[in-house]
Amino acid sequence: MVITLPDGTEKTFPAGITGLDIAASIGRKLAEAALGIIVDGRLQDLGTPITRNAGVSIVTFDSPDGKEIFWHSSSHLMAQAIEELFPGAKFGAGPAIEQGFYYDVAYPERFNEDDLRNIEAKMLEISGRDIAIRREEMPREQAIGYFRESRKDPYKVEILEETLKGVETVSVYHQDGFADLCSGPHLPNTGKIRAVLLTNISASYWRGDSSRESMQRIYGVTFPSDKLLKEHVARLEEARRRDHRKLGAELGLFMLTPEVGSGLPIWLPKGAIIRNELETFLKGEQRKRGYVPVYTPHIGNIELYKRSGHYPYYSDSQFPPLTYKDETGREEQYLLKPMNCPHHHLIYSSDLRSYRDLPIRLTEFGTVYRHEQSGELNGLVRARGFTQDDSHIYCRPDQLVDEICNAIDLTRFVFNTLGFDEVETRLSLHDPANQAKYGGTAEVWEQAEKDVKEAADRMGIKYFIGIGEASFYGPKIDFIVRDAIGRKWQLGTVQVDYVMPERFDLSYIGSDGQKHRPVVIHRAPFGSMERFIGVLIEHTAGNFPLWLAPVQVTVLPIAEDVHDYAREVYAKLQAAGIRAEIDLRSEKIGKKIREAELSKIPVMLVIGRNEQEAREVSVRRHRKGDEGRLGVQEIVARLSEEIAQRA
């Protein structure tokens, strides 16, 4: 029997050999690190006998597959520990996730922190017993009996009876007295799991259904060594350090207060500078690309949203309507606007449009209000009042793909400028199985999705498909970045819409003199200014590039006798339009520098007697240190240039 390894080398083995044997034949270390094996593209247990010629690769913790196996087995290990410590606990679902695993547990008592520590200790103890993990296949009917009678776990029985209805044979993994219904694969033994951290407990509904019983979901992460766990903990601490809510307060960027309302961020002067710079940047870029600015009110007649179809779709996540009654008893209802599109559509149809006028690109930083569920609110990244860098492009069908490409190009330009280089792109398509969720006809959707794909392919972007992620009026291209804690956030978006033009009866006069229907593109490179800046804060850890820094330069005189010269330098910076501060306190230079470093000011200009005599400044860059002396004109010119370049 011939086994082909990933590097192309071929080895001959007797039939029935296992992955572990193959790993051992390559090296002792690999045998130790091996967690599973991929045989002809299929991930399986290390102990599964291989009976014919195959291409194999050994899976270790370094690969995503390896982590998946490791953490999935860890969830079983945790379940076993819980079962030993808390007899009677029943188990729901326990998968591996991106950063570890969880298990949903039904148990009458609430678990607390101490319980977690005890479970951790028990897991390590079980790991120390180095129990073999054994796979057993059995007919589904037999498994139902097993889980009902022996394991007494109603949740597994439910999975067997419903989710796995059509399946003949299922697999059960055993380790000591513990057994779990699971397709696998799993680790060969529990001993591989050497470091355990249970991170938190939360509630979850059985099968994600809020009408079903609530279970306790215990999250954890495990590693093959303590060293890896320590690194993981260090990453978590770094994430906490970068949390935009913490940095936003420390750096005086924004605030949230119940006196205004939850989820309603207030921009403080320093945060407003960042937002204003970003807006100025995008406005300038859009001007170059043929967008025209408009302004629209913050509320709109409710009829507008009924017409657009937003109201019925999203009435539960809107602030309740404002009702106005005049003396005659006539009633009008207004909605705090949850999106800008309807206003823009009315601007479009306020005039007769010729095919020669298209595309028309209306743009506005439009503030919208959505009553997000209280549990969803999260600093700037999930707020109830936020501002979209919203534009609507009205174009002819023959211009559509070009216009989508332009919007993608702008979005990419924005992300590159801001230093987001790891952006995932999702083509968000509709779910054909759930057509009722969407507006428009099947043909229109087919066309729209074809156009979106064509544009994405032409722009050469790498994307993945998200079925059911489309909005109700059309497919989208979504740009997704991760925050410091690894959570994903959708920022920019480009959306195609054939539905709104119908609803608002938008038209243009074609070359044939007849009325035609334009197509609308909704696009927002930043998405929401609040969310974008929230993610930007975490991305930069508050160390903003010079052009965005709320305070760009601080002038630090060493002693009082150079205050006059320091003021002169400060005045020159201000005159050049550089955001500068001056620290005239009677503190030592070390303290002034420390405070400037902590407030993450990019440039410090230290001035003492030597600098005064030479008409120079000592330049110190944040996190870099002393960079030597420069003439005043020189430093002003260099900083101005760096700001202009948005470097």
Next chain:
RNA sequence: GCUGAUGUAGCUCAGUCGGUAGAGCACUUCCUUGGUAAGGAAGAGGUCAUCGGUUCAAGUCCGAUCAUCAGCUCCA
């Protein structure tokens, strides 16, 4: 919205068994005039989230509300 946790000075946090509130940093004033990440001294700062209850007495115990955090569910 649901489940759980949390809420004490501007910030980070102590506060024991229920007996009228504490530290460090920041802030203010004074002294100090210094060379690349914390000079010294003094002072000021609190409706212990809010409302109600138990008690002779509540930061502490109980309940409700609000907010925040974690997760679930949702996301134009």
